Amino acid sequence: MDMAETNRGFFIHLQDKKAVVTEQEIPMPVVGPDDVLVAVSGASVNPVDLKRAASGDQQVMGFDTVGRVVRTGANVSGFSAGQKVFFAGEGQRQGSFARYQSVTSKLVVATPRGFESTFLASLPLTGITAWELLFEKMGYTASAGANHGQVLLVINGAGGVGSILTQLAKWSGLTVVATASPKNFDWLTANGVDHALDYHQDLTTAYQALNLAAPTGVAILYQPVPYAQVAADLVAYFGHVGSIVEPSGPLALAPLKNKSASFDFEYMSAKTDAGVNVASQGAILQQLADLLQSGAIRPTATRTFPVLTTETLTEGLHTLQAGHAVGKLTFHVGNLQ
Amino acid sequence: MDMAETNRGFFIHLQDKKAVVTEQEIPMPVVGPDDVLVAVSGASVNPVDLKRAASGDQQVMGFDTVGRVVRTGANVSGFSAGQKVFFAGEGQRQGSFARYQSVTSKLVVATPRGFESTFLASLPLTGITAWELLFEKMGYTASAGANHGQVLLVINGAGGVGSILTQLAKWSGLTVVATASPKNFDWLTANGVDHALDYHQDLTTAYQALNLAAPTGVAILYQPVPYAQVAADLVAYFGHVGSIVEPSGPLALAPLKNKSASFDFEYMSAKTDAGVNVASQGAILQQLADLLQSGAIRPTATRTFPVLTTETLTEGLHTLQAGHAVGKLTFHVGNLQ
Missing domain, CATH: 3.90.180.10 (Medium-chain alcohol dehydrogenases, catalytic domain)
Known part of the structure; x- marks a missing residue:
């Protein structure tokens, strides 16, 4: 210049x-x-x-x-x-x-x-966060259609990360269930969500009404404390509950134990913070x-x-x-x- | 017959x-x-x-x-x-x-x-549990010397699972730090533990006194509730805290978030329970x-x-x-x- x-x-x-x-x-x-x-x-x-x-x-x-x-x-x-x-x-x-x-x-x-x-x-930020959560932390395979037959449940599918995570999940073959306010159901559908759930409802009841297999992953894109127990209850054997938000208190994860399941945190800045x-x-x-x-x-x-x-x-x-x-x-x- | x-x-x-x-x-x-x-x-x-x-x-x-x-x-x-x-x-x-x-x-x-x-x-039970925890859940590589340069911290290294897990960790190349009562330090050493820590001490202080890198894994082979926070504080970026015991209450895991780290449960019977x-x-x-x-x-x-x-x-x-x-x-x- x-x-x-x-x-x-x-x-x-x-x-x-x-x-x-x-x-x-x-x-x-x-x-x-x-x-x-x-x-x-x-x-x-x-x-x-x-x-x-x-x-x-x-x-x-x-x-x-x-x-x-x-x-x-x-x-x-x-x-x-x-x-x-x-x-x-x-x-x-x-x-x-x-x-x-x-x-x-x-x-x-x-x-x-x-x-x-x-x-x-x-x-950039939301896409990398969603990619790392799904494919580096929660164990899904990062290629088109690779995870066919598995269900992902997304808590807060309409937010910044949720709007791209649901698209990536769908691209990778997952059946995608996501919560939102009903006024955002069209936005969820446009982003690849197969089943939209009203977040005001009881999540266990609403999920079970879908008659799907247990989700192999639950992505909590919101404060995880109020969702930890229900996510741990719903997730499949060997499944992953993932979150991108620091919990405001301890997490109720006991149901994960007999399922030999995991809770994964994703933070995009960790790689640059650690230089890794x-x-x-x-x-x-x-x-x-x-x-x-x-x-x-x-x-x-x-x-x-x-x-x-x-x-x-x-x-x-x-x-x-x-x-x-x-x-x-x-x-x-x-x-x- | x-x-x-x-x-x-x-x-x-x-x-x-x-x-x-x-x-x-x-x-x-x-x-x-x-x-x-x-x-x-x-x-x-x-x-x-x-x-x-x-x-x-x-x-x-x-x-x-x-x-x-x-x-x-x-x-x-x-x-x-x-x-x-x-x-x-x-x-x-x-x-x-x-x-x-x-x-x-x-x-x-x-x-x-x-x-x-x-x-x-x-x-059988303890060996398979330790193997699955280290190599299927916590992300270590299951071959001789493969994890050289990384440190594993084991809470309760002298118990049933701990006594074989420390051996497998050492075989796979990890530097192994484990807690026990001082009367069992010889048993830890015989099982491959490099640094034995008295479990009565403050764990953060005792670990830091070793001047080692942050542990890439913390295996909690005991009730995890009282150890979750200190394990989350000590574990490295992208590390894994693992447990084989169902928590008696919620787990304080907030420090894991900015490290993009995970908490993994291992339960040997999950495979036969699920038929997977x-x-x-x-x-x-x-x-x-x-x-x-x-x-x-x-x-x-x-x-x-x-x-x-x-x-x-x-x-x-x-x-x-x-x-x-x-x-x-x-x-x-x-x-x-």
Whole structure:
């Protein structure tokens, strides 16, 4: 770039438990030898942004990035200036609520053709989380139709992770049962859910009324404490109950013992936090990009804000905080103001 | 056999929470087309015998059998009358505290040469349980030296499962840390434990004083409720906390979430209860037999009763009930009276 680069970023803190957003000038990111510097064009909000703000984290937030490569570090090959890319970022570094972001190239993937930045921004964090939960933690096989004959039960199928996890589960051959509010049943169906259950109902009764085999997996995409016992009761022998949310208290898992079953936690940032298998997240995103390109899965954005400002980011975060978010809320960042 | 066969078996019930044993004549077992009928020569007591008695189970108990083949069902090949065999039995059928027992041939393995029945009776249930926990549930690789560089922490390393699990862990290359009472530290060392910890100490402090990497697995071979939090605190990123005991209440597992880690239950009888992968238990026992024969592992019997009577079985069960059992208590059943 010829002109002097200036950078601006958004910060989140909580005041009386409500998200407050501020914007300010920030330094241009350091571009290390293994990094790619990206001009951000699409971003999204995730519950982890709020969780980190609640913990007092002062970093620029934002875990999903779509953008164009500005320049690359000395060790980086395979990317060139102007190329459109996307990725889920690292918790230890500045995020995507900014004009410019740098990130290790291991995480970066060329975008599939024909998708807007705002739609692609729905995919990285939730898609990688769903993939890791299903295929690295809960033991399902990651290929088309591979898990045919098995049932997956998803608690909160309409949320950010649920909306892509149900698609990946269906692609991999699972029969998918998911809970949601009845007003979101059409959204579940569009995402591959075979049987939608009203989450207000007693889950054991509602599941048994379907006359399906016991689920080999139960994915709890919500606070797991109130669902642990019913998930442990329902899951099949040798099954897996999985969760992406830190439990607020102890978990009632006794029924898992005589079934020789497991409870698995999935946290996307664990790989970058631990510096372990980081490149696997780029590889997963590449597979997700291929599935998008082939039409096997689709973006999950339900609302796209045409511009990222303190006002729109605040509105997006407050929508998450109110609960009951459906799909993903994404932002076009090209018009950053 | 030419003479008329008569069978006798031992029954356990609890009276004021103490095991009471009775002996009576019982029918000869039905020998189905896939079964092997065995004249029992060695048996052992396991905590599951007491657990089933507590639940009111009226079956003849006993999960470990060493014996000689008496006859085989129509579909069975590979076994012949007089052959010495051993196995861990099925929860749904009469057990080994009897003169004769029949069992599906899938579970039955020829004994390695040169071991007394009373010593071999220490192996099947605990060996299969330990193998499944380490290599099927907690993700370690089941071959010599394969897990070099990783640390396993074992809570209660001196008990029945612990005494063989530590040997298998060591064989597979793990650095093994185990808790016990100091009077049993020599027993731990003999079973391959690298670092013995006094279980009276604070476990976090004691582990940290070893200056080892975080354990990739924590095997809780005891009631897991009081150990869940400390295990979750200590275990490495992507690690596994495993347990073979049904929790008496909810488990504090929150620290596992940001590590993307798992909690796994192992229950040996789940395969026969569910009718799933039953033959795998014969295959595991065959590998254990090969390891015994090669000297890579050794039997874990610490006390062998020379005869199975109501008195000796009662004494064995009361020893288990008192807690702090070391290794395995086994019985010679050839002199059944």
